[in-house]
Structures are given as structure tokens and as C-alpha cells.
Amino acid sequence: MNKNLLLGAVLAAALSASPALAANSAFGCKHLEDNPTLPSVEGRDGFFFRIFADLRMQHPFTEDTVAQMGKLAEALKTHGTTMLYVPIPTKSVTLPTFLPDEAKLFGFDEDVAVAVYEDQVARLNAKGVIAVDLLSALRTTNGGDPPFFRSDFHWTSRGAETAAQTIGGMIKQLPGYADVTPVNYETKATGAELAVSGMRRTLQAYCVLSLPPVISTSYETVEVASADASLDIFGDSGGETEGAANDEIALVGTSFSDALVPNFSGFLAQYASLPVANMAITGGNQFGAITSYLTSREFQADRPKFLVWENPIYNNLAQFGTGSLTELIAAARNDCQPVGNTPDIDKAKGLYQADLTGTPITPNQVLLADAGDNGSRDVVLNFESTDGRTFTREVHRGDRFRGTGRFFIPLESLDSLELSKVSIQFDRLSEEKATISLCNT
Template identity: 35%
Template structure:
């Protein structure tokens, strides 16, 4: 009997389905924790590797996560604006768990097409693109994979500490230590470091620390046995001055000194995590005070928006800003709006107050059909902290309205300062601008023109 082409496909499909079913059953049987269906979970898609190490499918085991030239240029715009104000931006892209800790990957995993060496090469391309755009960039992955200072590793008792938690995607204190060394290298090698007076910092162990993990909690629902705890050896870093100051607590505070801040750390939960001492490790290796303004759950730009739009930045600009950001986040996910606002906020060049008509709900200024350049912006200043939303409405001379909505979610600091970059509205004759906040407008609220902020 001769099988037709259709029959061949049918048989192949049946065999394939059978193999997939067998593979799924085998995967469930091979789980050390009785886990099933993690790869298809609606909470967190994950793969169970060796020794109880779990990897997220969508980030840790996905190819093509590259900061391309366009995204690198966006970071460079913010960096140039900061540099004009005497602040050097150091960008620190966090590698994925798959790139930095692949030794525990399962020998056969459901996610196909993942290649460790190619994924590492993609991280290297991201570093190259950022540096080609003029951004001072810390290569965290190279430092994390380096076997530097064996004596130092032994000193901190981290010989057997993995770089990332087994059941979570964040780095342990050892992963953070190595990443911080990469950041400190960039700080110390920068010419601006010579303008500062470094101090001596000492780091001491504080015992085992346990962190909370949404990833572990989500995975546990599909596993019979308890998953590995999110635990790491904890550390605390303090300035090595007097015995009284040695007990002052970990170096993770907000700026309140009168002199220029040395280093401000902006980032995500990788920085805003008390179990890893990332800010402290940067101080350990750079000799500089690090003020931590990181925001857990703030996304790509949350910490930058909270800090650069605040009076803390306007009144006391630091010598260095470290921007930690996971490599897998899309810096242009929300278009150019955040970059426009952050570039304008970083330059703080809003010297032209506009004559406004104010009501309890809006501020409005007549612009008389003016046109603007790419590097112009409007600053809407509420006058105090509190508002989380500002709606800008631009009306052209022919009566067409353009609206832009700026939001600060509950995780971010509600500074009351909102910038609208006018780059997307170049050459439009603007008759008027109106701004509405999410609360009644007090006396003292204002609109200002920020000219040529990107130059």
C-alpha cells in the first residue's frame, strides 16, 4: 500500500504529537519538585534546570534581546543632557540569568533556539552599540563571568554562591558584587573621578538574608514540593571612619547633604533589593558614597523620572549617575515620550516663564502660532509634590489639537514637575498650550519654555 502525501503528513503529525506528549510527561517526571506545566504557565513561564535552578522562558531563554542603535542613541541623548550639567551617566545593563548562569540549564528544554554563546554575543553587541553612541557603559556580564580575586571571593565566603537565586531571576549578593565591580571600574577610570575625594569603605557579613519572590510564589502553585528559598549571604557596607559611624547602617539613603553628591544609583529591583547590597558594593570598590534612588516595579524609566524631575536633582546634581537596567527591557517600548521628558529634565534649561491664565483645573498660555525646534520643551510645574497625571493639549493655528498624557504611577515619586518634549511637534504653528492636572491647581503653578535643552 502506498501512502499519499496527505497521509504522510497525518502520520508525521501523530508521531510528533505523541513525542511532545511523551516529552511533557517525561519533563513532569524529571522535575525534582513535582512541577508540571511551568512552560505554559499564565503566571510565569519557566524551565526547571539542574540543581533546582529555574529560568524564565520569555527573558532568560529568549534570543534577540539587543539594545540596538536607535535605543542606544536614546540613552545617549539623556547622557549628553546630564553631562552638560556636570553629571556623567554610567549605563549598567543587567544580563539575563541564561547569559550569566547557563551551567544549570536543563540538557533538553522546551524552549527551542536558545544558544548561550550567541546570547552572550548579543549582550556584547549591546555594549558596543551603547559605547558607539557615546554612552559610558559597564560590561556587567564580563565581570560576572570573570574569576577575579579568588582571595576576595574567599574573604566574603561566597565561593559556592550562585550569581542568581535558584528560584528567582534577581542576582544574589555575589552576582551584585561582581556587577558592582564593573560599575566601579567605569567610575574610577573616568577623568571626573579625579575631582572627587574617595573614602575607605568596609563591607561585613550580616548573616543569611531571605527575600520575597513573586516568581517563586507563582511557580510554587504548580509544584508539589517546596522550591528553593530565595536566600543569600547578606552584607552591609559603611564608610570606614570612626567606630561610632561603623554602626550607622547600610549605605542606602536619600540625598540630604549640602555638598555635591558623588554617585546616585537609579534602577530597578536589582538595585532596590536589601538582600544584595548592590549600592554598598559600588562604594566598596569606588570609594564613593552612593545614594540609592532605585524603584522596584518602576520599569525602564521609573527611577529616572522620579529623580530627574525632583528638587533633589535640580538643587544638587551628582557627579555620577548609575542607571541599572535589565538588558531585556525595551527602551523604546513607550515611544520617544519618556526620552524627550527625561532629556529635558536632565538639562533643566527652563529659563523662559510663560504668561498663563490659571483656573482651578488648568493652566493655559498663548503661543501666537510659534514653531519650535527638536530640542525645545515645555515644563509644567504644579508647585508642590502630589499630582500623578498631567495632560498637555497643544492647539495649532488651524484649530487642530494634539494631546500628550504624562503619568506617574503609585511606585514613582509624584514630584509635580512634568516636561513635554516638543520634538514630535516640530514646525507645527502652536497657537496655545493647556495643561490639566489630576487635582486642583494651587497658586504658584507655572508653565515655562525650555529652549534648546538637547544642545
């Protein structure tokens, strides 16, 4: 028997064995909502939505978070960098017409979802943060190619271009843009490309028929005046944190920015008419890329004119408390002074000990523990007070962070104490370059 006929007979038998399955799913999917890894629902026209991310209605955004974001934008601006924060709306609120009726059973309400997104943008703008509203722009693409893949949660090239056009247009309207030298870029289609999708692979195991492939037109962006079409205009494509030139955009964010097929960084360079250094990290979530970049020595030595921070709205900025944003604010301010008398350094053990006697700790200060070695990812600090008590602070950079060897440690609750000593355990350090400093936020 012909292989295609045999395959069709097998699929038909599978579907007929489950009448409800065949009636409710265009791909013979069953129990998607029970998937322990990625609970999802199947919508119309082959669109799939994640229950915990795409259909989520609660996106915590406290007043403390808004205030900290305002301080971060101000700290960056003081040193010549304008930050644009780009919250990516969920796939469901962008493409509500493709949602299944069951979405309401999981609490999704389009009007509330729109209001939540717009509220976050408005509150940030009120605090002096340039927050980019992508929802309005992405929803206007519904008549053409969809802005998101059907069987994946990332944006397509169409979505990436729309977002870049919106952001680039805003950058060109900023006062600081008058001081830059624009560069002309052009973007050309290079054909269709199939992207790797963990979401599609996970869902496929629950479906009989093949799900829509994660395929999109791929593009290449080059400088018009360049004789070398392969010129790397986005910094180091290998992901190293390179120093940024003054008239440049530094892009930090998630896989939305890091993925090659949608060409988001290329479109951003084209529509902003500026080179883009792409520092985004796939799997870095809300803080992986921006923490790696702002704590780096390269950032301190050569700051960009503009910093674009892309982050899906479901990545809660307060998920780990206030410490993550406090570290970013301290790194952006870089108002630090060395402390610690007579340090005792044991490179073999990765141990740095310093006398803090007579060193006052004031409110809102942060300790910068600098290993002097970019490869350092883990640090544990033990503080001793003059009355014999000890206090521990620790930071561990995972694989989704780039190593910088610089850790800004918030000192909440320690400002009322008289400290006598600090012992810092680095996973690796440079005996000649390791230092500790107190920084103001």
C-alpha cells in the same frame, strides 16, 4: 503516625502517580511552561528560568536608542555628571550550564545571547556612553556561589558584589575621579537572610516538593571612620529623592539595586569609595527610577558626580517610543525658558491655561509643564493652533514613579504649527509656582 513520615508518604504517592513528572523534575513540578503568569522551565541543580525574559533572544536596541543614549550621556556630562549604564545580563546567558535541554526548544542559543549582549555594550561605548560589561564578571563566579538565586531571577549577594566591584573599578579609572575625596567603607556579613520572592511563590504552586529557598548572606556596609555604625550612607532609606552631594554616586535602577539582602548599593559604596544615594525603585522597570530622579528639583539643584543606571537587558529602552529618553535628555540639559503670556490658573480645577500666540516652536523642543507641586502625577495638555485644530499630549506617572510635578512633553509634529493656546490639566498644582517652559534637546 509521625508527621514527617506521613508527609513523606503523601509526596511519594504524588510522585509515583506521575512517573514522567518524577523522572523529569527534581521537585515534582509539572506544566511550568504553561504558567499563565510566569512561564518557566526547570534546569539543573534546582535552577529555574523564565521563558519570556531569561530565554529571550531578541533585545531590541535600535540606532535611535543608541543615539539618544549618547545625547543623554553628553547632556549629563555638560553639567558635571558622568553616567554609567549597566545592562544586567540574563540569568540564562550567565549560567548556561544549568539550563535544561529544553531551552533550545524555546530558541535559546548561548553564542547568540552572548553576542547580543556584547553588541549592545559595544554600540553604547562607541556613542560615548560608558556601558559596563557585567557578563564576563558574573560568569567567572560559576565556580563559587552562584550570582543568581536558583528559584528567583535576582542576583545573590555574590552576584551583587561582583557587579559592584566591576562598576566601582571602572569609576575609579574615570578622569573625574581624580577630583573627588574618597571615603573608606567596609562590609561585614550579618548572617543569612530569607528574601521574599514572587517568582518562587508563583512556581511553587506547580511543584510538589519545596523549591530552593531564596536565601543569601546579608551584609552591612558602613563608613570605616564613622563612630556610628548605623549611619545611613545611602541617602534616605525610605526612598525619598534627596539632593545629592557633588562627590557622590546616584544609583537608579530596578529591584536589583533596591533589594536589601544583596546589598548592591553597599558594595558599590565600598568598591567605589564614595557615598551612594540609592534612588532605585522596585517594579519601576527601565524608566521609573531615572525619570523620577532626573525630573526632580533636587537633581537640578545638586547633581551627583556619577550616575549609575542599572537596567536588565530585557527591559527595552524603546518600548514606549522615543518620548521617555527625550524627556530624560531635556531634564539633563535643563535648557528651558518660560513661555505663555497671561496664564489663567484655576487651582481648584487643576487647570493652567496660557496664550502661546507668537511663540515659535522649533524642532527638537520639549514643553516643561511644572505643576509647582511635587505630588502631581498626571497631566493632560490640549494645544490649539491658529487655524482651529487641537492636539493632545498626556503623561501619567504610575505608582512605581516618585512624584516630582515636572513633566517634559515632546512636541513632535507641533513645530510646523502656529499655536495660539495651551490648556494643561494637572491632577494637582500650586497656583503660585506652576509654570510652563520650552526646553531645547
